[in-house]
Amino acid sequence: MLNKDRAWVEVNLENLEHNINEIKKLMQAGSEIMAVVKANAYGHGSVIIAKKLNEIGIYNFAVATLSEGIELRENNITGDILILGYNTMGHNVGVHVAINTGMNRIGEDFSNIDKIIEMYKMKNLYVEGIFTHLCVADSNLDDNILFTKGQIQKFYYVIKQIEEVGIDAGKKHIQSSYGLLNYPEIKCDYVRTGIIMYGVYSSKKDYIKTKLDLKPVLSLKARITTIREIKDGASISYGRTFKSNSKMKIASVSIGYADGYPRNLSNKNAEVLVNGQKARIIGRICMDQLIIDISNVEKVEVGDIVELIGEEEEISAENVAEKSGTITNELLSRLGARIKRC
Numbered sequence: 461m462l463n464k465d466r467a468w469v470e471v472n473l474e475n476l477e478h479n480i481n482e483i484k485k486l487m488q489a490g491s492e493i494m495a496v497v498k499a500n501a502y503g504h505g506s507v508i509i510a511k512k513l514n515e516i517g518i519y520n521f522a523v524a525t526l527s528e529g530i531e532l533r534e535n536n537i538t539g540d541i542l543i544l545g546y547n548t549m550g551h552n553v554g555v556h557v558a559i560n561t562g563m564n565r566i567g568e569d570f571s572n573i574d575k576i577i578e579m580y581k582m583k584n585l586y587v588e589g590i591f592t593h594l595c596v597a598d599s600n601l602d603d604n605i606l607f608t609k610g611q612i613q614k615f616y617y618v619i620k621q622i623e624e625v626g627i628d629a630g631k632k633h634i635q636s637s638y639g640l641l642n643y644p645e646i647k648c649d650y651v652r653t654g655i656i657m658y659g660v661y662s663s664k665k666d667y668i669k670t671k672l673d674l675k676p677v678l679s680l681k682a683r684i685t686t687i688r689e690i691k692d693g694a695s696i697s698y699g700r701t702f703k704s705n706s707k708m709k710i711a712s713v714s715i716g717y718a719d720g721y722p723r724n725l726s727n728k729n730a731e732v733l734v735n736g737q738k739a740r741i742i743g744r745i746c747m748d749q750l751i752i753d754i755s756n757v758e759k760v761e762v763g764d765i766v767e768l769i770g771e772e773e774e775i776s777a778e779n780v781a782e783k784s785g786t787i788t789n790e791l792l793s794r795l796g797a798r799i800k801r802c
């Protein structure tokens with residue numbers, strides 16, 4: 461079917477499978493992937509992503525909210541789905557106990573062994589696993605490495621205490637993407653992979669011990685809706701923040717900050733690709749549209765496709781996120797609900 465949308469996200473499921481195979485190379489034998497598909501699979505579309513993962517043998521998922529889990533179930537995703545954050549449910553549910561080993565976000569403090577063991581004995585909870593979260597696994601500063609090693613030790617201390625009173629601690633997991641990349645020696649039941657599964661690193665500034673051959677899964681596309689020539693000195697978009705200093709050929713593109721393309725990329729020389737050729741965004745990015753300079757782009761017509769995030773270096777999620785002062789996790793997960801995934 462011909463795609464006539466104004467803006468959309470394309471996902472490359474072959475790249476997803478490729479990334480999974482890359483990730484598996486770093487994992488310890490006996491460890492399985494728990495695919496983190498929260499926030500609509502970091503903007504990729506959680507059902508599309510989870511379906512593919514089911515097809516290639518992944519049956520463990522993590523989400524952030526109950527409704528994200530329900531959406532997967534309603535679309536026939538099979539396997540276990542762990543809700544990582546706050547939620548209210550009835551009783552007789554299976555749970556994983558979160559242990560606070562230093563992030564100080566959620567979880568029972570590692571030192572409160574009595575309380576942790578009490579949870580295992582609660583009548584209406586079935587504790588099936590236990591986990592912690594590393595908060596600085598992406599750094600190679602000595603102090604941070606020591607801190608991370610301390611977190612890992614604290615977690616295993618808790619496991620030991622539980623097992624000493626004859627209780628099976630259940631499935632154990634510690635690492636997210638950077639935990640795996642930088643501490644691959646950890647042996648657990650699951651690795652909770654989010655961002656690297658989608659083929660990108662969080663930031664170019666991160667420390668990465670073993671680089672994987674990752675391929676970006678997502679591309680963000682929109683269309684050229686208007687082409688016009690402007691005179692020397694003409695201003696463009698809200699606030700007249702951009703003024704031309706020669707004749708220019710410009711085009712409007714059918715995507716804006718309400719679709720998740722960051723507004724703070726206005727006048728930052730952010731690049732997009734038009735028929736494979738570079739063009740830069742000029743003037744303020746609007747809610748539903750933005751404007752690009754196509755003076756040097758050849759053979760461009762209304763309806764042509766503009767790629768804003770994708771595999772090419774200049775529009776890589778890492779580069780776009782860096783220009784916007786954020787990490788790829790935020791950039792991708794904020795891609796709007798009103799654009800289709802295909």
Ligand SMILES: *Cc1c(COP(=O)(O)O)cnc(C)c1O
Nearest residue numbers: 496544593636637652653654655
């Ligand atoms: C979001 C999240 C993850 C996934 O993190 P990535 O860095 O994207 O791999 C793993 N574990 C927990 C607890 C999370 O909140």
